[in-house]
Amino acid sequence: MSDIRINISNKTYVLAHDTEQFHHAIADLDFTVHPQQFVCLVGPSGCGKTTLLNMIAGLDPHFEGQINIGQATQSPTIGYVFQNPRLLPWLTVRQNIEIVFDDKPPTSLIDNLLDNMQLFDAQHQYPERLSLGMQRRVSISRAFAINPDILLMDEPFVSLDAPTARQVRRLLYSLWQKRPHTVLFVTHDLREAIALADRLIFLSPSPMRIVSDIEVPIAREQRTDEGCVEAFREQLLQNHPKISELL
Template identity: 40%
Template sequence: MSVAGDSSEADRTALTVEIRAKVYGAGGPEPVEAVRDLAFCVPTRAITCLIGPSGAGKTTTLRILLGLDTAFDGHVTPSPDTAGIAMVFQEPRLLAWRTVEQNVRLALPRPERQRPLDTLFESLGLTPWRGRYPGALSLGMQRRVALARALAQTPRILILDEPFVSLDDASAAALRGLVVDSVADTGVGVLMVTHNVAEAIAIADRLVLVSARPASLVATVALDRPRDARDRVWAETTRADLASHYPGIIAV
């Protein structure tokens, strides 16, 4: 584990974020500063986990990255309109009256909706479920469909907002494995927001730690050990080390 900056990865950066300030109700009687001096990048072929206290401003940051909030001081490069971003939310957000395959294809531009997706469905274990409706699927399988819908768009950047919350350990581990495989197979850059430090330590290439509101960059921490060598002892030692250095962000 090491504290690292972003400059060494500039040659493989999918997204650069610099939010100098984001204030709600600016100029009003009770302005709320949500983000201040938050700068980081999302490299390709890597998983970056954004971790911070509840209410820190992580959701505001995601809205800015997605282009849903443009009233801020700073920049996102490339712009959300051209960055090639796909999003997986906490809830699968599937259309109950559409089949699995229809839900995935509806995310594509109309001219591309008939292109072959056999390899994608096979890689995510969804081939037998293509004709089923979301109501027939477990929450874990629904989240696989949501991941398939995002990956079908062939994004350069995949943003995950607490994608494994409320899943049992086995389902969460399986879905984490699919995300890791997607990075290896496609080279996508992943930004995952999570409160689960253990899962971040398990799969992230680096952690972006942010303070309580207003969200500010505290540290960027590289996790250098290969994922298949991250045993329990290393994970527990890494968490304890993080907690000692960043007690307001990482709990013991």
């Protein structure tokens, strides 16, 4: 797996077809993500973060610029955790994970994953009978199951209550440590971003561009310490006053 190089000179879309009003979503966005790096994209809502993830996932090919991912010969596998879980309601929890495999799904790997995500007992239930927190965990399991080269996560913990969010974040983190992938994680929660990321990229309101690109120097084992995260946050906001405007 090599770098992900993102170079988008322009992305607009039509707001209303009859009036031909355009929305200028992204202008001159240029950055490179290194393999197995955990990058948090932080920016105000509506600034185009989801659009960017969709472009990386290949769901939105209409833009000017280039996104180069990995080797030219082989397209990388991408796990996408959407903002809403997007599970197939007619499949059980387990089937929702199994379906992303082209061949026979690996039983023990899925068992393990379900166990790690504390979903083992719910594996034969249908998504509509589960809480939102559980549905999100299924959606994260689905993304992890294919052992992706790149994991795209679009505010996966939004609208979860704080204890559940903390629990799922811990699970995500321990899974990522066992099997590190390149992660692009969208959030507007700075504490969450600091607790998870190697690198923070702060994005402006649309047209989106990079405001700051900051490495997080905190050691991995210290991330669970909320005091440590808080101290870094305050220091960050002091040194970069522009950032607080984005939150």
